[in-house]
Amino acid sequence: MVECLKDKKVLTKGNYAIANAAVLAGCQCYFGYPITPQSEIGEFMSGKMQELGRAYVSAESELAAINMVIGAVSTGVKAMTSSSSCAVALMQEGLSYAAADELPVVLVSVMRGGPGLGNIYPSQGDYFQATKGGGDGDYKLIVLAPSTVQECADLTYKAFYLAQKYRNPTVLLADGMLGQMMEPVEYKQNPYPEIDNSNWALTGAKGRKGRIIRSYAPLASDRCEFLEKLYKKYKLIEENETEWEEIGVEDADVVLVSFGGTARNVKIAAKMCREKGIKAGVLRPITLFPFPHKRLFELSKKVKKFITVEVNMGQMVNDVRLAVNGNAPVELIHKPVGIPPAPEEIVKQIEELI
Amino acid sequence: MAEQVFKIPDSIKKNAKFSYCPGCDHGVATRLVAEVIDELGIREKTILAASVGCSVTLYDFLEIDSLEAPHGRAMAEATGIKRACPDKFVFTYQGDGDFASIGLAESMHAALRGENISAICINNTTYGMTGGQLGPTTIMGQKTTTSPTGRNREYYGYPIKIAEHIALCDGTAYSARVSLDTVANIRKAKQAIKKAFEVQLKGLGFGFVEILSTCPTNWKMTPDKAHERVRNEMMPVFKLGVYKDITAEG
Numbered sequence: 182m183v184e185c186l187k188d189k190k191v192l193t194k195g196n197y198a199i200a201n202a203a204v205l206a207g208c209q210c211y212f213g214y215p216i217t218p219q220s221e222i223g224e225f226m227s228g229k230m231q232e233l234g235r236a237y238v239s240a241e242s243e244l245a246a247i248n249m250v251i252g253a254v255s256t257g258v259k260a261m262t263s264s265s266s267c268a269v270a271l272m273q274e275g276l277s278y279a280a281a282d283e284l285p286v287v288l289v290s291v292m293r294g295g296p297g298l299g300n301i302y303p304s305q306g307d308y309f310q311a312t313k314g315g316g317d318g319d320y321k322l323i324v325l326a327p328s329t330v331q332e333c334a335d336l337t338y339k340a341f342y343l344a345q346k347y348r349n350p351t352v353l354l355a356d357g358m359l360g361q362m363m364e365p366v367e368y369k370q371n372p373y374p375e376i377d378n379s380n381w382a383l384t385g386a387k388g389r390k391g392r393i394i395r396s397y398a399p400l401a402s403d404r405c406e407f408l409e410k411l412y413k414k415y416k417l418i419e420e421n422e423t424e425w426e427e428i429g430v431e432d433a434d435v436v437l438v439s440f441g442g443t444a445r446n447v448k449i450a451a452k453m454c455r456e457k458g459i460k461a462g463v464l465r466p467i468t469l470f471p472f473p474h475k476r477l478f479e480l481s482k483k484v485k486k487f488i489t490v491e492v493n494m495g496q497m498v499n500d501v502r503l504a505v506n507g508n509a510p511v512e513l514i515h516k517p518v519g520i521p522p523a524p525e526e527i528v529k530q531i532e533e534l535i
Numbered sequence: 536m537a538e539q540v541f542k543i544p545d546s547i548k549k550n551a552k553f554s555y556c557p558g559c560d561h562g563v564a565t566r567l568v569a570e571v572i573d574e575l576g577i578r579e580k581t582i583l584a585a586s587v588g589c590s591v592t593l594y595d596f597l598e599i600d601s602l603e604a605p606h607g608r609a610m611a612e613a614t615g616i617k618r619a620c621p622d623k624f625v626f627t628y629q630g631d632g633d634f635a636s637i638g639l640a641e642s643m644h645a646a647l648r649g650e651n652i653s654a655i656c657i658n659n660t661t662y663g664m665t666g667g668q669l670g671p672t673t674i675m676g677q678k679t680t681t682s683p684t685g686r687n688r689e690y691y692g693y694p695i696k697i698a699e700h701i702a703l704c705d706g707t708a709y710s711a712r713v714s715l716d717t718v719a720n721i722r723k724a725k726q727a728i729k730k731a732f733e734v735q736l737k738g739l740g741f742g743f744v745e746i747l748s749t750c751p752t753n754w755k756m757t758p759d760k761a762h763e764r765v766r767n768e769m770m771p772v773f774k775l776g777v778y779k780d781i782t783a784e785g
Contacts, residue, residue, distance in 0.1 A: 254619075275605065384582075395603035
């Protein structure tokens with residue numbers, strides 16, 4: 182088992198990096214149900230949380246796990262669950278409730294192949310599941326997509342912070358490759374401030390009236406007001422928190438858009454393109470919601486072609502097309518499931534597409 | 536000087552207006568819960584995981600902190616609350632559909648884990664809020680809007696005896712079934728609720744009370760006739776009694 186050491190570089194798996202960072206971020210409760218390829222998170226937590234006197238529950242299902250997180254965070258503490266694809270599907274109801282109840286749930290989703298039981302190979306097939314949601318009604322989750330094991334740790338801190346700051350469920354969207362691969366990681370000090378939640382958390386109605394956390398609003402007018410307020414918050418999140426990485430886009434003819442582990446090979450492919458005289462750049466969304474629509478739109482005024490590279494049948498490509506809004510063609514290079522296409526393969530396909 | 540011997544419990548919200556149907560036992564059960572919270576002096580440290588169904592409205596009547604739960608998930612949320620804040624008093628108030636149909640896994644596993652949580656389950660043999668459909672506790676032969684010729688084995692199988700099942704779980708400290716059809720039974724019901732709350736406060740495990748209740752609206756009966764049905768049709772199937780009490784002597 183990996184130790185919870187701050188400020189020391191260790192060689193570790195993405196799953197352990199996430200779990201370690203969650204503990205260091207102050208996660209007080211972990212609730213989960215095993216599923217490959219993220220089981221190390223629950224395994225690590227079962228030992229570490231007990232050692233630290235924090236809460237760990239081996240939940241009877243993912244339905245229960247996500248609702249246990251909802252219960253815990255309603256009291257103001259930091260809590261999380263982790264899961265994968267077909268099991269995250271079971272959590273959609275809870276995520277919709279958490280969004281409606283404005284609760285800072287943190288979910289780590291380590292994608293595997295789908296649909297259905299699929300397989301345990303890496304995949305990015307849950308981009309829609311995370312960003313568009315499968316629960317009922319109009320809601321948004323904040324979605325962070327790490328690309329390295331170091332980012333698995335860094336964005337875990339951030340996930341807890343953003344969840345608390347905006348009182349919004351937040352997803353760390355990794356995949357089986359990141360979860361299972363090993364890289365050096367440094368657990369830096371949690372860079373984010375603690376958020377005061379004393380004005381809404383359930384702590385018992387001591388010296389005040391009872392608080393009710395609920396989304397139920399029987400009157401249509403109440404519901405309209407509620408949703409307008411919720412969407413004002415989402416707009417604020419878009420303005421404040423949209424994050425992406427870009428390399429060589431300023432003079433690029435072709436901009437490659439890719440997220441998560443796949444973006445690693447795309448960066449190498451872009452470099453290889455430059456060596457061949459193809460002016461390629463890379464834009465890697467780090468937040469999938471909020472999505473860097475504005476930046477892509479700006480670039481679309483001068484870029485000749487956008488190519489998204491994804492390990493799915495083409496999901497994020499739809500958001501890129503929306504952002505570009507017809508200003509430039511948007512093509513797709515993809516692989517249905519498995520480890521991302523090799524840089525050479527990506528370059529070959531780029532050459533065919535331009 | 537006149538002495539006040541009967542009053543609205545402190546835990547009931549000021550100006551609360553019950554929205555339960557006339558003759559429904561939810562009103563009595565709600566009052567009993569409020570009385571017990573008052574008597575144990577736990578209002579200021581109580582957190583309710585609410586349910587879905589007629590029982591959800593409890594949060595409109597009690598001056599306590601409450602969290603909405605999806606249908607059937609109250610026990611999971613209660614688990615999360617209690618694990619995060621072991622010093623709080625955490626309870627659920629659910630119908631039989633919420634507790635024993637859609638939420639059966641959450642309910643049984645909370646009992647098996649021996650969560651220090653208390654649960655009240657209102658058993659009225661039907662889905663009340665949606666208009667009286669067949670539920671997990673609908674008794675054999677009972678006509679509902681989705682069992683128009685009565686519950687039979689071929690189409691519907693059998694009703695669940697909740698208090699007995701919960702008593703079988705090793706983590707359960709207390710499990711009882713009570714009714715609200717007579718003054719004597721209302722007193723016993725209050726004692727059972729108190730006991731189910733006390734086992735949590737003592738850290739002994741899961742405390743559970745199943746309350747046989749009327750649904751005059753969906754049963755299409757007067758309140759009196761509805762209580763007669765509780766006695767004549769429900770009690771022979773759902774026998775009253777304490778099914779487990781680890782604090783009992785002997």
